[in-house]
Amino acid sequence: MRPVVIIGAGGHGREVADILRDQCSAGTPVTPMGFIDDKRELHGKEIDGLPVLGDFSWFETGSRAKVEVICAVGLPQICRRLVQQARKMSLNFVSAISPLAQISSRARLGEGVTIFPNVVVNTGAFVDSYSILNVGVVVSHDATVSSYCNINPGARLAGNTTINEGSYIGMGTSVIQGRTVGAWSVVGAGAVVISDLPKNVTAVGVPAKTIKTREEGWHER
Secondary structure, eight states: OEEEEEEOOSHHHHHHHHHHHHHHHTTOSEEEEEEEOSOGGGTTOEETTEEEEESTTHHHHSOGGGOEEEEOOOSHHHHHHHHHHHHHTTOOBOOEEOTTOEEOTTOEEOTTOEEOTTOEEOTTOEEOTTOEEOTTOEEOTTOEEOTTOEEOTTOEEOTTOEEOTTOEEOTTOEEOTTOEEOTTOEEOTTOEEOSOBOTTEEEETTTTEEEEEOOTTGGGO
């Protein structure tokens, strides 16, 4: 059995812990060991039956060779920072994939992905590392979800769509066939993307229109 430390002790982290438990029950040899979190007031407490072990310094005192990690933080820019911190410590990532998800044998998944119940990932699709597919997401044939993306519950990505790095796709959003969402962009809940969106923007509405543009590199601050 491979113990997994969950990075982030918030609501998303608790959901990831449940997915890991479900994986274990279904025969995958992983089990949640506990959380790490920067919030000192959580350290030493128990959340959903799992201890909050401390912050990243815990890995300096614990036996990092015996544990794997997964990032369970929903904001892409924070997830990226935490993943980079973990990778600098040579920590190994595991994926949390619900047994209730339907994933084509011809789809590809990167490392450290989180896939919730009732997700569908169809043939030829690619979900890159450290991305999140929340409950009920559909990723159709040959679509690409790049690294550090968060695809929120009920979103639908049609065939040959491309969601570039760090994008945050709101609940119930639809992206039609062949369209692209630029890197580090935000698409509001319920939007319908019928034309390509550039990087570093916020877009909302039906059809989705840009309402805000951020400076290059904003997510690295």
